[in-house]
Amino acid sequence: MALDVFTDLNKVRNIGIMAHIDAGKTTTTERILFYTGINHKIGETHDGASTMDWMAQEQERGITITSAATTCFWKDNQINIIDTPGHVDFTVEVERSLRVLDGAVAVFDGKEGVEPQSETVWRQADKYDVPRICFVNKMDKMGADFYFTVQTIIDRLGARPLVVQLPIGAESDFLGVVDLLEMKAYVWPGDAKGDVTMGSSYEVQDIPADLVEKAEQYRAELVEAVAEASEELMEKYLEEGELTIPEIKAGIRQLVISGEAFPVLCGSAFKNRGVQPMLDAVIEYLPSPLDVPDVVGSNPSNEEEKLTRKASAEEPFAALAFKVAAHPFYGQLTYTRVYSGTAAQGQQVLNSTKGKKERIGKLFQMHSNKENPVEEITAGHIYAAIGLKDTTTGDTLCDPAHPIVLESMTFPDPVIFVAIEPKTKGDQEKMSTAIQKLSAEDPTFTVSLNEETGQTEIGGMGELHLDIIVDRMKREFKVEANVGKPQ
Known part of the structure; x- marks a missing residue:
């Protein structure tokens, strides 16, 4: 199963989870890890037990400070997730994560809507052209209002939301979502405390009678918006007045990858409602490494000369070190996003930013702060390496025979x-x-x-x-x- 993912990059998603502090970002990530089968017990942030927040300070304060990278699988696809901090002091972490992602899930608090830090993070994602889907979380909270939150996405972010779900109920009566493509209701059974199966099963039902008219109205708006994605879709829509579900999905995907629009889903991660459809949306709408433009760099011996690398194992090796972290046993872990080619344990690579050769020690795929050793790293994936002595954040690692310097990251000055x-x-x-x-x-x-x-x-x-x-x-x-x- 895993091998298939290494060869078929269509099945890979490199995503970030971004939000304002307290919008429920870490809880959402924890639920993703639970449903994708990595965590058997859900770590609650308020218990100080969350997998992604693994530094002692994070567990005490209940906030995410450093972006942990983790890998999980959903329906035969591999999702590499970077959890980014929502606190304004840790902007650098968000900035460096977005640089190496292909897509992101923006989590909003269903009561507060778009908050100041949501705007900051959104602008950073704009800067790196990161396609996004929106997850309106905390629908179980007092005062939660899905429609208000969608309006703040328009008013405060100037973005174009594509509503693909409607909430069924709100606050303590929030039961599930209406899927506007399938025109079905997904209901998570159980009491208000969440149910015994931790929300891992949901029932597909008919849309509640009081929501039918609203669902039809929102679906018509969605289909009309999607028809604008391409001339073919527009022709078919004008002739038949309707599009098939695969056509709607293809149209949404096109609008998301081009950065023109942002699907909006909703749920309550804490109450285990709405997370699985959000994972489906990550696969359906966010780009694989093959859907994003080839990475651009320059020739170290002639900065004017621009070079590109395709996301393919056949190309020369090129990777960006996007985070260096002190590790209790290994000294230093260097997180890298591999854009092209492959590299193996013990291999010599060139740090083209500093003009120094480096030898790769051990290689890992990370699950929060646990390391799963791998022999080789390949294009389109995120890994951690040890043994890179001179490599710091923003450095390029590449094949010594085909040097390239990738665009680095820009960091603000201390205040x-x-x-x-x-x-x-x-x-x-x-x-x-x-x-x-x-x-x-x-x-x-x-x-x-x-x-x-x-x-x-x-x-x-x-x-x-x-x-x-x-x-x-x-x-x-x-x-x-x-x-x-x-x-």
């Missing part, structure tokens, strides 16, 4: 600084190791010497960002330090 002093001489050494490792992981974390005071200053994207860094120095590197007030 807040604090003075930091080690308590003892022993702490001094530990602190310099910690700073070196943590700044390799996070390009928005900087260190400088304040010439006037002679103190070491660390800079970051906000107070929470620097709190977490100081906390990690203590926990992971055992550094005791005095920290000044933010400047």
